[in-house]
Amino acid sequence: FEHERREEVMQYVYRRYGRERAGIAATVIHYPTRSTGREVGKALGLSEDITARLANTTWGSHESEMEEGRYAEAGLTIANPEIARLKTIVERLLKFPRHLSQHVGGYVLAEGRLDEIVPIPNAAMEKRTFIEWDKDDIDALGLMKVDVLALGMLTCIRKSFDLLRLHGLGDWQLDTVPAEDPAVYDMLCKGDSIGVFQVESRAQINMLPRLKPRCFYDLVIEVALVRPGPIEGDMVHPYLRRRNGEEKAELPSPAPPHPPDELRDVLGRTFGVPLFQEQAMRIAIVAAGFTPDEANGLRRAMATFRNAGTIHRYEAKMVEGMVKRGYDRDFAQRCYHQIKGFGSYGFPESHSQSFAKLVYVSSWLKCHHPAVFTCALLNSQPMGFYAPAQLVRDARGHGVEVLPPDINASDYDNLLERSEDGALAIRIGFRQVDGFRKEWAEKLVAARGTGFTHVEQLAQRCGLPSRALHMLADADAFGSIDLKRREALWEARRTPQGVLPLFAHTEAAELGEEPAIDLPAMPLPEEVVTDYQVTRLSLKGHPMQFLRSTFEREGVLSCAGAASAANGKVHRVAGVVLIRQRPGKGNALFITLEDETGITNVLLWARDFERYRREVMAARLMEVEGEIQRSKEGVMHVIARRVFDRSALLGELTRDDFRLPVAPADAVKNPVYTRHGHPRNVRVLPKSRDFH
Numbered sequence: 001f002e003h004e005r006r007e008e009v010m011q012y013v014y015r016r017y018g019r020e021r022a023g024i025a026a027t028v029i030h031y032p033t034r035s036t037g038r039e040v041g042k043a044l045g046l047s048e049d050i051t052a053r054l055a056n057t058t059w060g061s062h063e064s065e066m067e068e069g070r071y072a073e074a075g076l077t078i079a080n081p082e083i084a085r086l087k088t089i090v091e092r093l094l095k096f097p098r099h100l101s102q103h104v105g106g107y108v109l110a111e112g113r114l115d116e117i118v119p120i121p122n123a124a125m126e127k128r129t130f131i132e133w134d135k136d137d138i139d140a141l142g143l144m145k146v147d148v149l150a151l152g153m154l155t156c157i158r159k160s161f162d163l164l165r166l167h168g169l170g171d172w173q174l175d176t177v178p179a180e181d182p183a184v185y186d187m188l189c190k191g192d193s194i195g196v197f198q199v200e201s202r203a204q205i206n207m208l209p210r211l212k213p214r215c216f217y218d219l220v221i222e223v224a225l226v227r228p229g230p231i232e233g234d235m236v237h238p239y240l241r242r243r244n245g246e247e248k249a250e251l252p253s254p255a256p257p258h259p260p261d262e263l264r265d266v267l268g269r270t271f272g273v274p275l276f277q278e279q280a281m282r283i284a285i286v287a288a289g290f291t292p293d294e295a296n297g298l299r300r301a302m303a304t305f306r307n308a309g310t311i312h313r314y315e316a317k318m319v320e321g322m323v324k325r326g327y328d329r330d331f332a333q334r335c336y337h338q339i340k341g342f343g344s345y346g347f348p349e350s351h352s353q354s355f356a357k358l359v360y361v362s363s364w365l366k367c368h369h370p371a372v373f374t375c376a377l378l379n380s381q382p383m384g385f386y387a388p389a390q391l392v393r394d395a396r397g398h399g400v401e402v403l404p405p406d407i408n409a410s411d412y413d414n415l416l417e418r419s420e421d422g423a424l425a426i427r428i429g430f431r432q433v434d435g436f437r438k439e440w441a442e443k444l445v446a447a448r449g450t451g452f453t454h455v456e457q458l459a460q461r462c463g464l465p466s467r468a469l470h471m472l473a474d475a476d477a478f479g480s481i482d483l484k485r486r487e488a489l490w491e492a493r494r495t496p497q498g499v500l501p502l503f504a505h506t507e508a509a510e511l512g513e514e515p516a517i518d519l520p521a522m523p524l525p526e527e528v529v530t531d532y533q534v535t536r537l538s539l540k541g542h543p544m545q546f547l548r549s550t551f552e553r554e555g556v557l558s559c560a561g562a563a564s565a566a567n568g569k570v571h572r573v574a575g576v577v578l579i580r581q582r583p584g585k586g587n588a589l590f591i592t593l594e595d596e597t598g599i600t601n602v603l604l605w606a607r608d609f610e611r612y613r614r615e616v617m618a619a620r621l622m623e624v625e626g627e628i629q630r631s632k633e634g635v636m637h638v639i640a641r642r643v644f645d646r647s648a649l650l651g652e653l654t655r656d657d658f659r660l661p662v663a664p665a666d667a668v669k670n671p672v673y674t675r676h677g678h679p680r681n682v683r684v685l686p687k688s689r690d691f692h
Helices: 006-015 035-041 048-055 068-073 081-093 135-141 151-167 182-189 202-211 217-226 227-233 236-243 262-268 277-288 292-301 312-326 329-344 349-368 370-379 386-395 440-446 455-462 467-473 485-494 524-535 548-553 557-564 606-611 611-617 647-651
Strands: 023-029 096-108 146-148 414-419 424-427 568-582 588-595 598-605 623-630 636-645 689-691
Touching: 006 023, 006 096, 023 135, 035 048, 035 081, 035 485, 068 081, 096 135, 151 262, 151 349, 151 370, 182 349, 202 217, 202 236, 202 588, 217 349, 262 277, 277 292, 277 312, 277 329, 277 349, 292 568, 312 329, 349 370, 370 386, 370 414, 370 424, 386 606, 424 467, 440 455, 455 467, 455 485, 467 485, 467 524, 524 647, 557 568, 557 598, 557 636, 568 598, 568 636, 588 606, 588 623, 598 606, 598 623, 606 611, 606 636, 611 636, 623 647
Parallel strands: 568 689, 598 636
Antiparallel strands: 023 096, 096 146, 414 424, 568 588, 568 623, 588 598, 623 636
């Protein structure tokens, strides 16, 4: 369901079946590695800076231990008895049950009264009730559980269709979007899929030029192929080689009297490689003699996300069953090894089919209506793989004009406007201003009328708090009244709150005329940094462009320079960290760096990650030295050898020019705070999006 409307569906379930027959399942929350150190440290009286440094050495929340080396990386020593005690307690608590919570969307539905067999208490969330049994309890008792899950892309597609109708571009539904559009597949074959459902990760973008999808079923394969199960089952490369005609599909026949083509019926469409859970079950039934109940047990033994399966229990039965029917033992063992990969999360084909539909529709929107698609993506955040800055940059790269937030043009949501040439442009909305409330935006739009002409008029009409005015000024949203960021901040700070009784009936201006103040111009680097701090994106530039001369002197390539470098050569490249991803068993870490020229994909092997853990996890601006490797399809990676944290350079982008002069005697009453002391400056750039 649409992620913004999931609660509607959940409340419908309560109404339809009654709270006495429906309840959300519970889930047991265990102590995760990342937060356990924080909680134990707090209980032991350690300061926040110590526990935060320790937490920042942990990758994700699913690591199972806290090695002694992590403490050294955080600048702590086990020789200190307090740290030793912290380590001992953390080790004892890791993975221990912490508390009982409600499942994200798993409902237990009963034919009779559920409250007669288990208590149904109120949850902390409004209008939610749940039972205190988790999924394992429910399975043991044979109760029925239905998951009410949500997808951000469904919200995005619905909003895209709404925008298309609003701007006279057609009335579309999921089932009416034109099928098998060659232009859509041309776009995907180039790996141009930022923002597209399921195929926007670096692994998927790299796979698209190799798979070269030309029909809908190719998208079904694409969705299923880049998964931990097929990867760890060694299915990806055999499938690609066979698909490209580099290797013959292996589909042996059993001994008589068994049908010679029994495997071809199961695996023919995927070139003899099992990619879906249904295929694994059919192989077990057709080629190994499993009963349907045994095959269902095999399915249940295949793991689900983040939970190890028990498929190893079926190895002997499957291999011996295939040998008994006349298959070669080596082939039977390879089949089992591939199916075993599903123990690390493989997809059912039905799931891939439904996901592929959303892949195609979102690709069609991106291909033919990039402004509409990006606007809907921004209005559906948080979702997806990329932050708003990257989505906006990609849209601009596709020729879409993006306009800044403005008090006389913006709404809370991002909007579409017709530019002079008739093309649709995106107007950034107030939702992109960090901390700006929806009700403030609604007040502003309702009071706007024919437009605002000065800051005090906006304050009087809208009744916004001073904090809201300061946020609008920080966001540089007064461009339509010819006020730059610093001038707008000055006006916002001198605008009183509320209307004094004397002026209420006339709405006269309360501020007297004041001579223009010659405020120093804000340097462009500081403008860009402030944009990122306030709206998480900038239309004025990229932070890396202002550091380019520094990196050029050091011989560090830009992302565009790395893309054109010779294959096999060792170079250094630097950029802002967009994404860190450590999929599957974590044998490799994928990092995406961005600068003003483009992006670079970095691969760091796990053995080197442990060596550079602090730099990898802490860097907002990262420099990597490594070998350029380019596939025959033209996909380029930097295989990292060394990693450097260059985040300190970001501090050079903010200048301290803007200070109000004060007399030394007044310094205690009215101290001067530099811009580096501003709370926003704890983050010069938005955090990367990290996936574990």
